[in-house]
Amino acid sequence: MPPKILIVDDDRHTRVFLERLLAKTAELSLAVDAREARQRFAATDFNLVLMDQCLPDANGIDLLRELRRQRPRLVAILMTGFADVRDAVAAVRDGVFDYQTKPFEDIDALEAVIGKALELDQAYRDIDTLRAQLNTGTHLPVIVGQSPAMAYAQAQLQRVAGIDITVLLEGESGTGKDLAAKLIHGLSARSGQPYLEVNCGGLPETLLESLLFGFEKGAFTGAGQATAGYFEKAHGGTLFLDEIADMSPKLQSSLLRVLQDNSYTRIGSAQTRKADFRLVCATNRPLQAEVKAGRFREDLYYRIAVVTIVMPPLRERSGDILPLAMHFLEAFNAKFGRHCGPFTPAAVEALEHHPWEGNVRQLQHCIERTVALHGDGPIDDIHLFSEGFDAPRAGLELGPGPAESSQAALGYQDARASFERDYMVRLLEAAHGNVSEAARLSGIPRQNLYVRMKRWGIVTER
Known part of the structure; x- marks a missing residue:
């Protein structure tokens, strides 16, 4: 069954673009304002909501907060203009999965983020199924994973x-x-x-x-x-x-x-x-x-x-890493009385690309350490891995040599991500940490450059 996605945007061009992009792989519902969005949301259990920040009759961030009160595990992506990035970053801290700036310049990145968001929604649903099994009173151990x-x-x-x-x-x-x-x-x-x-x-x-x-x-x-x-x-x-x-x-x-x-x-x-x-x-x-x-x-x-x-080792269990991570996150949140999460797109990417030589046990300890040391709120990739505990993420090391690159056998998306992160780090070094100078050197508009650097955790404050 294809995932159900609600698109809320008063701009016709954006709606048409997203409809053409996603119609073949998802069941779409379109809304032009908050009133229509509320009606559609009440009638359907959506896997993902794509929400514009500025609606004719409401603020998109406030509307998402309202919808999340009804469904706390709602996975949403905020679509925002360049001038609204600060508010979008704050929304991510409140639990929005990610934000995307308009107009969309990197279609591959947009599709990748939507894919990760749908994976997170599926992980939430898998956890609900596991909880239902645990509540049946059979006392059988539950093995997480459907790979x-x-x-x-x-x-x-x-x-x-x-x-x-x-x-x-x-x-x-x-x-x-x-x-x-x-x-x-x-x-x-x-x-x-x-x-x-x-x-x-x-x-x-x-x-x-x-x-x-x-x-x-x-x-x-x-x-x-x-x-x-x-x-x-x-x-x-x-x-x-x-x-x-x-x-x-x-x-x-x-x-x-x-x-x-x-x-x-x-x-x-x-x-x-x-x-x-x-x-x-x-x-x-x-x-x-x-x-x-x-x-x-x-x-x-x-x-x-x-x-x-x-x-099977965890590296052969494609699709099981995120549900396992979510399972451990819920368990350790309950154990430590925390409210950590959800995982950001960068965290999901890091989890899925990590080699996990210690398999499920290593993943469990990673999430336990993260919940114990990290304050409440979204978990980014920098919170998951710290020097001395876990090896660098496979395929995302900076500046690999030719031999290392050939051994890694990266897929297209991984190679592109590795290049972009490496490029951003070197660019900022060349500009001596000045984002405006980095924008001038690269020819990328400063706001676009900042968004990309924020995505990779290279800068954290505007």
């Missing part, structure tokens, strides 16, 4: 959840393997029974052994009382062994015997106990490669890899 890669992984998880077999989850750190394990348990016939998880890479061999098998009183120094292990505590339920590749050879052998015999004994005991749990394992390294390298038992591998599901 093809994530949809395929979720379909596999749901398919194997109801079959009582061992599952191996592979994927880079931070891709959500623990969440996938909880989903498997929640959708299985064992969902009403215990779910226990152990990080095999975070414990010494002896401690991990006693944690899994349990021990009798006096079995070793400090064993003051008999203690059940996770094999016993997970009876009837699910046991999740994370970072299984880090398990020592001795414990690999012990685990293999448990899986073969469906039984185990506590440390210091001769009594055999029945093992009845579903095993889900996870690793951030391809386990077959570990087998070939001689670091993991081949017979144990075939026992635990009955079904292998690969959790």
